Amino acid sequence: MDSAELLALYEQMVLIRRTEKAAHDLFLQGLVKGTTHLAAGHEAIAVGASAALRADDYVFATYRGHHHALARGATPEECLAELMSRATGLCGAKGGSMHLTKAATGMLGSYAIVGAHLPMAAGAAWSARLRGTDQVAVAFFGDGATNIGAFHEALNLAAVWKLPVLFVCENNLYMEYTPIASVTAVARPAADRAPAYGIPGETVDGNDVVAVRDAVAALAGRARAGDGPALLEAATYRHFGHSRSDPATYRPAEEVERWLKHDPLDIARGRLTELGVSEETLTAADERALDVVRRAVEAAKSAPAPDPEQALTDVWADGSAAWRT
Amino acid sequence: MADVITYREAVAEGIAREMRRDAAVVCLGEDIGEAGGVFKTTAGLFKEFGPERVWDTPISEQAIVGAAMGAAMTGMRPVAEIMFSDFLACCWDYLANEIPKVRYMTGGQVTVPLVVRTANGGGLGFGAQHSQATENWALTVPGLQIAAPATPADVIGMMAAAIRSDDPVVFFEHKGLLASKGSPPPPDHVVELGRAAVVREGADVTLVALAAMVPVALRAAARLAEEGIAAEVVDLRCLVPLDMSTVLASLARTSRLVTVEENPYQGGWGATVVSVVADEGFGLLDAPVRRVAGECVPLPFADALEERVIPTVDKVVATVRDLTAY
Ligand SMILES: Cc1ncc(C[n+]2csc(CCOP(=O)(O)OP(=O)(O)O)c2C)c(N)n1
Numbered sequence: 001m002d003s004a005e006l007l008a009l010y011e012q013m014v015l016i017r018r019t020e021k022a023a024h025d026l027f028l029q030g031l032v033k034g035t036t037h038l039a040a041g042h043e044a045i046a047v048g049a050s051a052a053l054r055a056d057d058y059v060f061a062t063y064r065g066h067h068h069a070l071a072r073g074a075t076p077e078e079c080l081a082e083l084m085s086r087a088t089g090l091c092g093a094k095g096g097s098m099h100l101t102k103a104a105t106g107m108l109g110s111y112a113i114v115g116a117h118l119p120m121a122a123g124a125a126w127s128a129r130l131r132g133t134d135q136v137a138v139a140f141f142g143d144g145a146t147n148i149g150a151f152h153e154a155l156n157l158a159a160v161w162k163l164p165v166l167f168v169c170e171n172n173l174y175m176e177y178t179p180i181a182s183v184t185a186v187a188r189p190a191a192d193r194a195p196a197y198g199i200p201g202e203t204v205d206g207n208d209v210v211a212v213r214d215a216v217a218a219l220a221g222r223a224r225a226g227d228g229p230a231l232l233e234a235a236t237y238r239h240f241g242h243s244r245s246d247p248a249t250y251r252p253a254e255e256v257e258r259w260l261k262h263d264p265l266d267i268a269r270g271r272l273t274e275l276g277v278s279e280e281t282l283t284a285a286d287e288r289a290l291d292v293v294r295r296a297v298e299a300a301k302s303a304p305a306p307d308p309e310q311a312l313t314d315v316w317a318d319g320s321a322a323w324r325t
Numbered sequence: 326m327a328d329v330i331t332y333r334e335a336v337a338e339g340i341a342r343e344m345r346r347d348a349a350v351v352c353l354g355e356d357i358g359e360a361g362g363v364f365k366t367t368a369g370l371f372k373e374f375g376p377e378r379v380w381d382t383p384i385s386e387q388a389i390v391g392a393a394m395g396a397a398m399t400g401m402r403p404v405a406e407i408m409f410s411d412f413l414a415c416c417w418d419y420l421a422n423e424i425p426k427v428r429y430m431t432g433g434q435v436t437v438p439l440v441v442r443t444a445n446g447g448g449l450g451f452g453a454q455h456s457q458a459t460e461n462w463a464l465t466v467p468g469l470q471i472a473a474p475a476t477p478a479d480v481i482g483m484m485a486a487a488i489r490s491d492d493p494v495v496f497f498e499h500k501g502l503l504a505s506k507g508s509p510p511p512p513d514h515v516v517e518l519g520r521a522a523v524v525r526e527g528a529d530v531t532l533v534a535l536a537a538m539v540p541v542a543l544r545a546a547a548r549l550a551e552e553g554i555a556a557e558v559v560d561l562r563c564l565v566p567l568d569m570s571t572v573l574a575s576l577a578r579t580s581r582l583v584t585v586e587e588n589p590y591q592g593g594w595g596a597t598v599v600s601v602v603a604d605e606g607f608g609l610l611d612a613p614v615r616r617v618a619g620e621c622v623p624l625p626f627a628d629a630l631e632e633r634v635i636p637t638v639d640k641v642v643a644t645v646r647d648l649t650a651y
Pocket of ligand 1: 064112113114115141142143144145146170172174175176242355384386408412415
């Protein structure tokens with residue numbers, strides 16, 4: 001990867017990190033309601049995968065999906081406005097943090113029912129096949145999702161129908177508060193299950209954006225060529241607790257420290273420095289991202305609240321919510 | 326025991342009381358062990374009863390409820406937690422096709438004495454997939470008992486009845502009530518399932534409510550009292566068994582009926598209540614019946630939108646005012 005391309009990916013990761021930080025701060029100020037599941041620490045997976053995908057490919061994510069929405073074309077302003085319950089939010093303030101969706105750019109949603117979107121991604125891939133396109137669909141999910149029935153059913157269906165779908169597990173070692181290893185029969189919750197469905201199951205350093213890009217490029221290329229689905233398990237760590245109310249005290253301090261040192265932003269920065277990119281260039285990229293997010297926060301703050309009557313729209317295709325004649 | 330207990334603490338206390346008296350009671354669910362549950366409704370159980378009686382599960386709702394069923398069929402009294410009631414849909418086969426049918430299909434040979442506990446309802450800005458009031462889903466299935474307490478004392482008393490019941494019980498704990506407080510009930514407090522409570526007396530109109538709508542109905546009644554309208558509030562407490570005799574007796578005093586429910590009007594439990602009234606108590610009515618219910622939409626995220634969808638005190642007051650003017 002040349003330095004210009006990597007610099008762009010780095011800047012995107014910084015943008016995501018800054019947006020997450022802003023979401024966290026706004027939450028503490030009481031401006032973000034409900035809950036948030038921050039993906040700080042997971043940036044390289046979203047950005048690396050996105051770099052390997054085409055603009056017309058499909059992506060499905062979980063409630064921990066801010067990074068995917070941003071990597072697939074949602075702006076910090078739309079995302080923060082959604083979190084802040086503004087009419088200008090990505091989903092008109094109907095979705096909230098757990099449901100960021102931007103269909104126009106192929107970000108087909110964040111789903112808060114664990115595992116629910118894996119069969120959907122298989123279906124999107126099936127549809128691509130039926131429509132004769134060579135699009136690929138990707139489902140991002142957590143390690144915890146590998147124990148729900150939908151995971152297994154989706155893998156099997158994708159395998160027997162040889163669908164162009166990629167299952168990408170963001171293994172951050174924990175479900176909510178429970179270590180994944182304590183409730184999972186195999187060591188690698190995703191990759192070790194792939195052989196049971198006769199599909200490739202690979203692992204990658206999920207904090208290395210280049211490694212993720214390369215791994216996704218190879219598996220997506222294979223899927224696009226008609227060779228069927230694959231599973232990628234990306235090792236990563238969440239910097240915050242599971243959700244806003246969780247201080248994550250159950251994680252050993254030594255483990256947290258080790259992973260914080262393995263920060264995806266630092267890793268990308270190191271690679272860029274090795275490629276001869278100057279400190280000033282990197283700082284300029286940091287500043288640009290910070291500026292975009294700062295302006296996004298201001299814009300979202302001054303955006304109007306939704307009209308309460310908007311609660312009664314969008315159930316049906318005609319825009320209404322009427323259920324009787 | 327402290328003089329006040331929260332609804333959240335009452336859940337753990339109610340389970341603990343039953344675990345102390347019956348070794349067959351075991352718990353299973355996601356993050357319910359050392360972590361004490363995402364809503365802290367199982368706090369302390371792991372410490373007191375240990376990992377042989379309080380089991381952390383994978384995210385596997387079908388396995389949780391299916392395994393609870395198997396254990397219940399073979400001598401245990403499992404209490405399974407499904408974290409948010411929206412996720413009941415992930416194990417719906419067990420709730421709709423397996424658990425409620427086994428006793429019947431086997432001609433009474435096999436019973437399934439289990440409790441499926443779940444956090445229900447909206448008002449907290451959790452978005453459409455973590456906020457529904459789903460008690461009406463269960464209401465469509467013959468063979469499931471449905472409990473939905475509104476106070477800490479009822480949580481404990483109804484938990485005792487639910488765990489001791491030889492029938493399967495779906496136990497809805499309302500998220501909006503978890504922090505509410507009340508006096509802890511005495512030891513061995515049992516509230517028989519299917520007994521509604523008249524929680525405020527009044528002669529002009531009967532408000533029938535459930536779970537988080539009980540305090541809404543009570544606040545509405547207090548406001549109406551200022552206008553000279555005396556509303557009687559019935560806390561239904563259970564949907565199955567459904568205590569229609571308390572509702573009909575109240576109606577005999579008031580002659581007017583309003584149901585206050587959080588679930589959507591479409592298919593809501595209020596429809597069942599008013600249909601029984603129309604069927605069996607039509608002569609008691611001096612006015613049409615009214616249902617205040619959730620709007621027929623998924624629950625939106627923003628506060629302003631959520632409030633438009635879930636019944637509020639204002640909506641209840643306005644409805645009662647109209648009705649009493651009838
Ligand atoms: C079907 C279902 N069960 C339980 C939950 C509650 N829940 C939300 S996130 C979560 C943990 C998920 O862990 P993992 O899949 O590893 O993803 P991560 O949060 O680490 O990104 C659980 C149990 C849910 N949302 N959906």
